[in-house]
Amino acid sequence: MKTIFFDVDTQLDFVYPAGALYIPGAENIVEALSALTRFAGQNEIQIISTVDAHSENDPEFKIWKPHCVAGTLGQQKVAKTLLNSRAILPARAPQIIVEKQKLDCFTNPKLMPLIEELRADRYVVYGVTSELCVRCAAFGLLKTGAQIELVTDAIKSLRSGDEQEMVERFQVEGGRLTTVARVITGSRTGER
Numbered sequence: 001m002k003t004i005f006f007d008v009d010t011q012l013d014f015v016y017p018a019g020a021l022y023i024p025g026a027e028n029i030v031e032a033l034s035a036l037t038r039f040a041g042q043n044e045i046q047i048i049s050t051v052d053a054h055s056e057n058d059p060e061f062k063i064w065k066p067h068c069v070a071g072t073l074g075q076q077k078v079a080k081t082l083l084n085s086r087a088i089l090p091a092r093a094p095q096i097i098v099e100k101q102k103l104d105c106f107t108n109p110k111l112m113p114l115i116e117e118l119r120a121d122r123y124v125v126y127g128v129t130s131e132l133c134v135r136c137a138a139f140g141l142l143k144t145g146a147q148i149e150l151v152t153d154a155i156k157s158l159r160s161g162d163e164q165e166m167v168e169r170f171q172v173e174g175g176r177l178t179t180v181a182r183v184i185t186g187s188r189t190g191e192r
Contacts, residue, residue, distance in 0.1 A: 001121045001122050002120045003045055003123070004045065005036060006124065006125045006127075007126060007127050008128065008133050009050055010033055011051055011075060011077055012074045012076050013072075013074035014068075014129065021068070026128050028156070033127070035184060036124070036184075047083065047095040049095060050097075051068070052067065060102065103132050103136055104133075106137075115144060121146055122147040122149065123147070124149050124151060124178070125150050126151040126155055127155060128156045129157055130157035132158070147176065149176045150167065150176070150177055151178055151180055
């Protein structure tokens, strides 16, 4: 079964308290994110990482305060989520970083052709923010017909109630829940 890890927006502006659009408590999942990244690297599992890359006057800033402006420190990925060998789309490497300007990573017109080319049977999804960007990635990947697993201890939400609602809907639509430990030990899925 061909597996791809799908790392959503694990950037400094979201994950750490000094970040421009900090997700409260997101720093608590850094070790889980690091474990998944190390596991992927050690087992030659492809990682697709999405990152916000906004312009200084991005229209999204009418909704959200400025964050992840291209070229700033806050736009960078958390170091523990990076492999030594990586590329920014469209290059091929163990880790491919897909830039986006909107919540939904599938608004990048190069993402779906990449997914179609890679033809994975299984996607393991994690990152921030559960009810926003992670939701878009997970539900977009469900449309591929592949097995989609959400790593519940490697996601973080702005509001836990919204996360719970998203997780329940994800399961209803055919998604599966897993944990970092299950991913690393090879157990596929389980209940929360």
